[in-house]
Amino acid sequence: xxxxxxxxxxxxxxxxxxxxxxxxxxxxxxxxxxxxxxxxxxxxxxxxxxxxxxxxxxxxxxxxxxxxxxxxxxxxxxxxxxxxxxxxxxxxxxxxxxxxxxxxxxxxxxxxxxxxxxxxxxxxxxxxxxxxxxxxxxxxxxxxxxxxxxxxxxxxxxxxxxxxxxxxxxxxxxxxxxxxxxxxxxxxxxxxxxxxxxxxxxxxxxxxxxxxxxxxxxxxxxxxxxxxxxxxxxxxxxxxxxxxxxxxxxxxxxxxxxxxxxxxxxxxxxxxxxxxxxxxxxxxxxxxxxxxxxxxxxxxxxxxxxxxxxxxxxxxxxxxxxxxxxxxxxxxxxxxxxxxxxxxxxxxxxxxxxxxxxxxxxxxxxxxxxxxxxxxxxxxxxxxxxxxxxxxxxxxxxxxxxxxxxxxxxxxxxxxxxxxxxxxxxxxxxxxxx
Numbered sequence: 001x002x003x004x005x006x007x008x009x010x011x012x013x014x015x016x017x018x019x020x021x022x023x024x025x026x027x028x029x030x031x032x033x034x035x036x037x038x039x040x041x042x043x044x045x046x047x048x049x050x051x052x053x054x055x056x057x058x059x060x061x062x063x064x065x066x067x068x069x070x071x072x073x074x075x076x077x078x079x080x081x082x083x084x085x086x087x088x089x090x091x092x093x094x095x096x097x098x099x100x101x102x103x104x105x106x107x108x109x110x111x112x113x114x115x116x117x118x119x120x121x122x123x124x125x126x127x128x129x130x131x132x133x134x135x136x137x138x139x140x141x142x143x144x145x146x147x148x149x150x151x152x153x154x155x156x157x158x159x160x161x162x163x164x165x166x167x168x169x170x171x172x173x174x175x176x177x178x179x180x181x182x183x184x185x186x187x188x189x190x191x192x193x194x195x196x197x198x199x200x201x202x203x204x205x206x207x208x209x210x211x212x213x214x215x216x217x218x219x220x221x222x223x224x225x226x227x228x229x230x231x232x233x234x235x236x237x238x239x240x241x242x243x244x245x246x247x248x249x250x251x252x253x254x255x256x257x258x259x260x261x262x263x264x265x266x267x268x269x270x271x272x273x274x275x276x277x278x279x280x281x282x283x284x285x286x287x288x289x290x291x292x293x294x295x296x297x298x299x300x301x302x303x304x305x306x307x308x309x310x311x312x313x314x315x316x317x318x319x320x321x322x323x324x325x326x327x328x329x330x331x332x333x334x335x336x337x338x339x340x341x342x343x344x345x346x347x348x349x350x351x352x353x354x355x356x357x358x359x360x361x362x363x364x365x366x367x368x369x370x371x372x373x374x375x376x377x378x379x380x381x382x383x384x385x386x387x388x389x390x391x392x393x394x395x396x397x398x399x400x401x402x403x404x405x406x407x408x409x410x411x412x413x414x415x416x417x418x419x420x421x422x423x424x425x426x427x428x429x430x431x432x433x434x
Contacts, residue, residue: 005114006035006088008329009105011095011267012121013038015047015315016296016322018068018077020119021087023326031086035113037105039094040147043079046071048315050151051177052350055158057185063148072319100271100289117329120268120279120287120294121322124261124313129169129228136231141239142255145174157254158185164253166190167242169228171198173349174258176211179220180351182256190221190250192228192242202347202358206368207383207395211354213374218352223248231255261313263298275300278311283340284328285321293329295321304342305412306361316346344412353378357404360393360411361385367420369427372397382407384423384430390414391423394431406431 008024010017017036021044024034038044046066053061067076075081082089095113097106105113126144129137143154158164163186168175171193182189191198197208212222223244232241232249242250263278273280273288278300285293285301296318300311324341331338348357364387372381378398385393392414394407410431417423423430 002110003112003114004035007033007116008035008119009113009115009117010034010036010119010121011098011105012036012123012264012296013040013044013089013091014121014123014296014318015044015068015071016121016123016318017119018044018322019319020121020295020322020326021082021085022069022074022077023323024087024330025085027326027330029085029087032088033086035088035090035115036082037090037093037095037107037113039092040149041092042148043077043082043089043091044068045148046315047146050145050148051174052181054148054151055155055178055181055185060155069319071315095267098267098271100268100292103291117291118293119322119325119329120292120298121296121318122264122267122298123318124263124297126257127260127262129257129259134228134230135243136233136239139231139233139239140237141253142231142257144257145178146261154254154256158182158187161253163187165251167192167228167250167252167255168258169193169242169255170258170260171195171222171224172201172258172260173199174256176215177349177351178256178258179215180218183218183220184352189219190223191215192223192226192244192250194225194227196224198222202362202395204362204366204368204383206366206372210372210374210379210381210397214352214354217374223250228255261297263311263313265298275309276311280309283342284338285325285341286328293325295325301341301343303345304340305344312343312345314345314347316348317343344408346408354397355399356395356397357399357407358393358395359408360391360414361387362393362395363387364392365420367424369424370397380428382428384410384417386417386420386423390416391430396428399428403428403431406434410434 049061049066094108095105126146165188166182168191226244226246229245230243279294281299281301297313303310370381380398382396
C-alpha cells in the first residue's frame with residue numbers, strides 16, 4: 001500500500017480548494033509541499049457557472065473558461081498551473097477514511113496520505129428525493145446539479161429532447177436559476193415547491209412576489225404548497241410523470257431537483273467537534289484539533305459582526321474562508337498575529353435579465369422600496385431589514401456596481417433608522433448617504 005507525505009493536504013477539489021491553493025502560492029509555497037485530493041475529474045472551477053452559463057443553448061461556458069480564480073478576476077488556474085507551482089493535484093480520487101489522531105488519509109484505491117496540516121474543503125452534497133423514500137426517485141431523467149459531470153448529463157438530456165417539458169422540484173437558488181435557463185432553452189417549465197413563496201430562507205413575501213410574477217411572465221408555471229411524492233416511468237425507466245401530493249400529475253421529459261444540500265462531514269465524525277451541522281471552527285477556521293482546518297460549506301464559524309456562530313453555504317464565503325485559513329496557517333508558522341475572520345454575509349443570483357444582491361442579516365422587520373412590479377422593464381427595487389432600530393440587511397434588484405457597494409456598506413455599518421416611513425420614501429438614496 002503506497003504512502004505519501006505532504007506538508008499540507010486539502011481534501012476536496014471545489015472552489016475553496018482552488019482559492020486556498022492560490023493563497024498558498026501568494027504567501028510562499030515550496031514545490032511538493034501541497035496536495036489537493038479531489039473526487040472530481042477536473043481542476044477546481046467556479047461552481048456557480050453550472051446553473052447559469054454552462055446550460056445556455058448558445059455561447060455556453062465551458063472549461064477551461066471558468067476554472068478558479070476567474071470569479072474574482074484572478075488568474076485562471078488550469079491543471080498546468082498546479083504543476084508549475086509544484087502542487088500535486090490528485091483528481092478522480094476519493095478519500096474514504098480519515099484518521100485525525102495519526103494524521104492519515106486513505107483513498108478508495110488504498111493509497112495513504114500523511115500530512116502536517118489538513119484543510120477540510122469537502123463542501124456539500126445534494127439532498128436527494130430518494131433520501132425521503134420518494135417512489136421512483138431513481139428513474140432516468142431525474143437530475144441534480146452539484147458537479148460538472150451532473151451538468152454534462154443535464155446538457156445531454158436537454159439537447160436530446162429539444163423544446164421538451166421540464167419539472168423543477170424546489171423553489172430555492174437552484175430551482176429559480178434552472179427554471180430560467182430551461183426557459184432560455186425553449187423548454188416548457190413547471191416549478192413545484194411546498195413553501196408559500198420562492199426562496200423563503202431569504203426572500204420576504206413582497207420580494208418573492210416580484211420574481212414569481214416575472215417568471216410567470218416568462219412562461220414558467222409555478223405550483224406552490226405541494227411536493228413530489230412519486231414518479232412514473234416508461235418501459236425504458238425514463239421519467240414521464242411527476243405525481244404531486246395534492247393529486248396532480250405533471251408530464252415531464254426531464255426533472256431537475258433542487259431541495260438543498262448537506263455538508264460532507266462524515267469522514268470526520270467523532271474526531272472533530274461539530275455544531276449546527278458543520279465542523280466547529282474558530283475565527284481562523286482552526287478546528288478542535290490542532291493543525292486541522294475546515295473551510296467553506298463544512299465550517300461552522302464565529303460570525304463576528306453578529307456575535308453568534310453560523311454555517312454559510314455560498315461561493316463568496318468559500319473563497320474568503322479558504323484564503324483566511326491559509327493566511328492563518330502561514331501567520332502561525334511565522335509567529336505573527338492575524339485578524340479573526342469578519343465576514344459580512346453576501347448572496348447574489350442572476351437569471352433571465354435579472355440580477356440581485358443581498359448583504360447582511362435578514363432578521364427583524366423588512367420594508368420594501370422602489371418599483372417591484374414584475375411588468376416594469378428593468379425594475380429596480382429593494383428591501384431593508386430593521387432590527388433594534390438599525391438596518392441589518394439590504395437587498396437590491398438591478399443595482400449598479402456603485403449601488404451594490406453602497407448597500408454592502410449599510411449592512412456592515414448597521415446605521416440607525418429614525419423613521420420607517422422616511423426610509424421607505426428615501427429608498428436607495430438612504431444607502432447612498434451612508
